[in-house]
Amino acid sequence: MAGSAVAAGPAGHWDIGLYGNLFGAREYQVWVPAGYDDTQPLPLxxxxxxxxxxxxxxxxxxxFNDVADTEGFIVVYPRQNVTSNPARCWNWQLPINQARDSGEPSLLAGIVEKVKAAYSVDPHRVYVTGISAGGAMTSIMLGCYSDVFAAGAIHSGGMFKGATTISGSAYALLAGSIYSPDSNGRLAWQCSGSPSPRPLPVLVFHGSADLTVNPVNGQQAVRQFLQTNDLADDGMDNDSVKYVPTSTYHGQVPGGRAYTVDTYAYGGRTLVQHYVVQGMGHAWSGSQSGLPFTDPKGPDATLITWLFLKDYQR
Known part of the structure; x- marks a missing residue:
């Protein structure tokens, strides 16, 4: 019976939840991974x-659910309301959603806390990722809740406070933010109450041919989080964390796309990593799903994201 010992414990499954506060309510879905045991705290x-x-x-x-089943972590997917945004985009460009304990960030942080209370979660290994509007919101969650998230990954998104109006967001998507990544790096550090020291490791993924979110937004996110980390290491803006890659790697997916990886390390640890996938548009890289906004020819962003995040503890 070669396969008899493979699937110990229950299969992975969806649970559905709802969280609300003064700023509204959001549904969310939890992927509970295969073999989940409530005596064993898992990353989230x-x-x-x-x-x-x-x-x-x-x-x-x-x-992510397949990776979660293999690696053993809980995945939480909040759902944006059509009443809050007709296209179900997270409203990352509105000032109410760019602060701690306010707007959509407060709802997302509340969902995390509710899931931590309902499941066996390792509070030191909580991570966040997102794509497009979800990527821009990821920057906000990392900046404003650096005491909650140990690390994060921004896919085809932008930096913290890349825009502060609807019209400004349209411009940022087209041509990049008008704001300084260095100034916004300080704002992101301050959003959690200027904690020190509290590093924020970040992975940034972008296609070089993204016509929906200009790739310069990825570059700005890299620079912004390097500035945030420069402040986080000793509370001073002294270029201790530099905007110069400590290494650059050129990769090639067999039969697929070329890509470059710039790594920014500090104190022997990777703080920021920047993947640029050549010729890829606005898409989740490496997805074999065939769904819109996916690209099967890029490197496997899902596995790369998890392997980056799992190394870090808050």
Missing amino acids: LLVLHGCVTGPNLMGEASG
């Missing part, structure tokens, strides 16, 4: 979908 990954999608499609496009 918050995944923020892009526009015109939701938890099920985001789960299918990314394949």
Whole structure:
């Protein structure tokens, strides 16, 4: 019976929840991984979908649930309300959603806390990722809740406070933010109450041919989080963390796309990593799902994201 010992414990499954506070309410879905045992605390990954999608499609496009079953972590997918945004985009460009304990960030942080209370979660290993509008919201969650998240990954998104109006967000998507990544790096550090020291390891993923979110937004996110980390290491803006890669790697997916990886290390640890996938548009890289906004020819962003995040503890 070669396969008899493979699937110990229950299969992975969806649970559905609802969280609300003064700023409204949001549904969310939890992927409880195969073999879940409530005596064993597991890492938690918050995944923020892009526009015109939701938890099920985001789960299918990314394949995070399969990785969770293998690696053993809980995945949480909040759902944006159509009443809050007709296209179901997270409203990352509104000032109410760019602060701690306010707007959508307060709802997302509340969902995380509710899931931590309901399941066996390792509070030192809570992570966040998202794509597009969800990627921009990931920057906000990292900046404003650096005491909650140990690390994060921004896919085809932008930096913290890349825009502060609807019209400004349209410009940022087209041509990059008008704001200084260095100034916004300080704002992100201050959003959690200027804690020190509290590093924020970040992975940034972007396609070089992204016509929806200009790739310069990825570059700005890298620089912004390097500035945030420069402040986080000793409370001073002294360029201790430099905007110069400590290493650059050129990769090639067999039969697929070329990509470059710039790594920014400090104190022997990777703080920021920047993947640029050549010729890829606005898409989740490496997804074999065939869904819109996915690209099967890029490197496997899902596995790369998890392997990056899992190394860090808060």
